Amino acid sequence: MPSPFPGMDPYIEDVDLWRDFHAELASEIKHQIAPQIRPRYFVRLTPRATYDTIELGKPRSAYPDAAVMRTLRESVSAYAAVAEPPLENRIEIEVEVEDFSLEIRDQNSELVTSIEILSRVNKRHGHEAYKTYREKRRGIMRQDIHLIEIDLLRVGERVPVLDPLPDAPYYVYLSRAHLRPRIGVWAIQLQDKLPTIPIPLHHPDPDAALDLQRAVETIYDLSMYQESINYREPPPPPPLSEQDAQWLDEFLRAKGLR
Numbered sequence: 446m447p448s449p450f451p452g453m454d455p456y457i458e459d460v461d462l463w464r465d466f467h468a469e470l471a472s473e474i475k476h477q478i479a480p481q482i483r484p485r486y487f488v489r490l491t492p493r494a495t496y497d498t499i500e501l502g503k504p505r506s507a508y509p510d511a512a513v514m515r516t517l518r519e520s521v522s523a524y525a526a527v528a529e530p531p532l533e534n535r536i537e538i539e540v541e542v543e544d545f546s547l548e549i550r551d552q553n554s555e556l557v558t559s560i561e562i563l564s565r566v567n568k569r570h571g572h573e574a575y576k577t578y579r580e581k582r583r584g585i586m587r588q589d590i591h592l593i594e595i596d597l598l599r600v601g602e603r604v605p606v607l608d609p610l611p612d613a614p615y616y617v618y619l620s621r622a623h624l625r626p627r628i629g630v631w632a633i634q635l636q637d638k639l640p641t642i643p644i645p646l647h648h649p650d651p652d653a654a655l656d657l658q659r660a661v662e663t664i665y666d667l668s669m670y671q672e673s674i675n676y677r678e679p680p681p682p683p684p685l686s687e688q689d690a691q692w693l694d695e696f697l698r699a700k701g702l703r
Contacts, residue, residue: 446666446669448665448670449676449697452633452634452637452639453615453639454670457665460565462673467545467564469664469667470545473663473664474560475547477656477659481644482549485552485646485650486557489548489550492543493544493574493577494542495541495542496539496542498540544564546562551647558646560595560655563601565600568600568603570601575602591620591622591644591645593619593642594617594620596616599683614685615632616633617633619645635685636692640657641657642655643655677702
């Protein structure tokens with residue numbers, strides 16, 4: 446079953462769904478690009494392990510919650526007479542997560558193009574992954590390497606640019622090495638179909654093409670996201686603009702999902 450949305454589905458930004466989507470998107474990008482660039486190039490997934498914090502007992506989370514803690518406490522009470530604490534609260538715990546990027550390399554294993562799928566942690570100011578990514582980005586910009594940044598998350602900080610951009614929930618940035626400091630930007634609205642992105646290689650080889658819309662549709666269908674999304678609820682935070690919220694409500698009602 447395809448996503449009901451014409452482009453990006455904001456409900457995929459849910460914490461639990463996003464972890465699956467992020468990994469699947471990296472894999473789908475590889476599957477699209479690899480046949481176009483062989484035999485002169487190859488593409489590799491490059492995972493980065495980091496930690497993300499979650500709130501114990503946070504709603505809509507698939508992680509252990511306060512009910513699990515109560516069960517454990519009851520088990521302890523069954524074996525010993527203990528005084529229960531007078532207060533109960535919640536804590537943040539860390540879970541290991543992986544960020545995926547893709548590297549296109551030539552026959553000499555030289556890095557030609559880096560494709561970055563921005564995530565919650567590398568968009569969160571102050572997080573270790575944020576600092577690591579910004580350092581990696583600066584390193585790429587200093588070299589003869591093309592950079593593509595795919596930002597399909599409304600939460601977190603945007604890629605730093607000098608000139609104002611149209612307000613949009615999603616962006617894709619294309620920085621061709623020989624054109625810097627100029628970069629290409631797609632500002633993508635909820636109502637928009639996701640673009641097909643050119644993937645630059647060494648001159649004079651022609652660009653490969655990434656059909657981002659087809660990638661998202663394939664993942665949504667194969668991962669059966671419709672089984673776990675309740676479109677009667679609002680999408681995950683941050684809140685949509687008033688205009689987008691009204692469009693989303695009318696759109697989902699027309700689809701019979703509200």
